Amino acid sequence: MSEAAPGEDRYVGDGDIGDGDIGGAGRPSVAVPGEEWRRLDRRMLLATAAVLCGVAGGAGLPATVGLAGSRPLWQVLSWVLAGALLLVLGGTAADYVRWRRTRYRIGPERVELHTGLLLVKRRSLARERIRSVDLTANPLQRLLGLVKVRIGTGESTGGSESTLELDLVTRAEGELLRHDLLARAATDAGVPDEGALATVDPRWIRYAPVSFVAPALGGAAAGAVMQVSEWFGAQAEVIDWIGERFRDVSLVWMLVDLALIATVVGAVGALGLWVEMWWNYRLEREPGGTLRVRRGLLTARSVSIEERRLRGIEVVEPLGVRLAGAARVDAVATGLAKDDGDKHADLKTLLPAVPRELADRVAAQVLGEPEPPTGAPLAAHPRAARTRRLRWALWSVAAPVALLAGLGLLLTPVLLYVAAGCAVVLTPLAVLLALDAYRSLGHGVSGAYLVTRSGTVRRTTVALQRSGVIGWTVKQSYFQRRAGVLTLTATTAAGDGAYDILDAGESQGLTFAAEAVPDLLAPFVEPVRTPEARSTEG
């Protein structure tokens, strides 16, 4: 039993790991953080072996087919099988060494992790600095009852250095770790409402096909068909086959049809992706003052955000989703573990696209406010901002049209018609977008929050804690100076690090900044004006 190995420097015996299989509930070692070293779960070897078997199969099958033509089958089979066996056994053996050499300890003060065979890495985190404990498990790991645990501090620098990864432990162990490491702040009184803030509603799936994911997936699918057919040297045949299907219709209709097919494929893909990402979704507030997002159909994810680290909330409305009257909610928090690359956006998402009122309500609940700050009425920006947007829109249409027209004059009159068509179609579109962009602009103060909104294709409304603003940057380009507007940037430790109030009026913006965060800009409102006056006279 586990009590048999209490020694400071000794590994926990194998019997202890056997205990974990039963569920780990009877293990006193986590509940009473002892000084003993623990190991990862042994079944991680099974997971590794299974993955390697898959890889070996995936690589071995084409190799067998490819080689079978030139050599006798038994010879090919024995080679491929030997290679596969070598890969699986070698990989598993390497993983066994990793398992032998990896141990971790949850002490009263610190969490320690030792890894490595030749280069031994000893890392430790102070428990009070732990800000997040995230669990993920892919389908295979779920089948084996294992999870990957990432213990993160609030550091935004250094990437992996500030994160300890336990790859893999049992699910019960992961849950206990999560609970223990985040539960220390349970003394916080006055938590508004505990329990579930939002659970998945299957009707939300209707917003999946209108997001930008759908066309992207459609395009990716079309690209994949072309790429794969090129690998097999059959690209021309595929194109011919498509041409054959559409022999009776004109080229334009064929393109329209193909675009439609790609869109439908993309929409189906988006639906599938939504189900995989958001199934079993649940946002809840836990007693320790943490918000927890759990979701995922195949790969189960659990993300915890400490509320003390929450500096605000961001309501994001991509164009398609906004037209459908929906919005997504992201957290603006310091030290959110940044996953490598593309998964980063997932971690801060608190709520998928849902009806706008619900998004506002959940945002208010998350922040513990009676009224949603993101729904507050905002001050409009001066008309100069609208003029600027209209001017940008017209320039962005005029530039390609002028280029096309110029080429048309030089080369062929066909391009002149294309230019005219572009001008007719794009101008109203650009003007509409510009007007919408101006309508979206706004800023205001709602209770303890500073609210700013901007964007048209991706409209975002940010509610930032006024006490979380750690500095201001005022920017003014030459054109902005002439139009009498400026861009105000509130810098903060959380989220993107800086949030803009675009094209606010000069005095409007500065007064707002001084009001929103009184002790920051106020002493400088005079100095801000003086050097400007000096520079204009000199």
Added chain:
Amino acid sequence: MDERAVAWWRSQLLVTTAVPVVVLAVLGALIGPARFWLLLAAGAIAALGLGCAAFFPAWWFRVHRWEVTDEAVYVRTGALWQEWRIAPMSRIQTVDTVRGPLEQLFRLGTVTVTTASSKGALRIAGLDHELAAELGERLTALTQATPGDAT
């Protein structure tokens, strides 16, 4: 801002233009067929660099301003794109004083003040090196005296 900053910026611009000009000139001297075009490009870059070096540093010197009070650090930069940056003492996390090789030549220093935000760093460039060191020390002392965890 020290007046030597103008000379520093000027030499910085000259060095950055000198590198491509020298490369192009050497290539032009070696490669016969393309000599004209290479030398033309080198000449154009040299003219552009000299023009910038003559014109911009003085302008920058006129528009750069900084101020440190007991509560905050304030920096103003930029000619076409003006920028004001403010960071209060209580939010400052690190104060770095850097002196590059060219800066050492002109006895100048740069003070960089970073806050917890990834985008809120303030740079006060072209200070007299003694002033820069002194400012760094003063800021450090002020920051230490101000309570709070700066996030």
